[in-house]
Amino acid sequence: MKRLIAFIVVILFAGLAYAHEGMQHVMGTVTAVTADSITVKAINGTTQTVVLNTQTKYSKGTSAIAQKDIKVGDHVAVHASKKGEQLIAAEIKVGTMQGTGDMKGMHGEMNGMDMSGAKSK
Template identity: 35%
Template sequence: MRKVLLFVWLASSVGTAYAHGNFEHILGTIKEVHPGTILVETRQHQIRTVSLPDKVPILQDGHSISWKDLKPGQRVVIHAKKSAAVLQAHEVKVGKAP
């Protein structure tokens, strides 16, 4: 019975990982904001540069905002995809500053 449950659990977790596709999840705090680019310090204290395409959705409290509204110190969750050597954001969710 344990083997069956383990198999079911493993099979379902593979589907969950696949559902995210090739997107990388970046969680951290905004360090710098530039036109089309933000620098984010991750929980592991790495600085990641993320490109913000013109039409990328940036959401705060369920509302769309502009990249110009982003401020250093805000927490973000970014779904990004590596395109060549650049991380390109596909969605940015902004939390409250600590």
């Protein structure tokens, strides 16, 4: 089942992967939020901490939200750039996950996904 989901994700997003050169994407559930970072447990089970700054944009559906509106347990798609060993969030989209990996409430483009750390069983 995990292979099927991974295959579907790769097929859906493979053509879009080049749209944001240099950007990485993390999708999953928020496990921690601080004033300057967000930690996300990704769909593949890994945990990633992403740095927030004054240029980070936040949205839920088609509406802009504030950083304070992001809570532990929220499902997010994070678009980030890598600087050294850190991921710096450019945009965080909040949505709801339903079924096998669909993210409802994520309006707009998903411009790729970094699956270099993904493992298959």
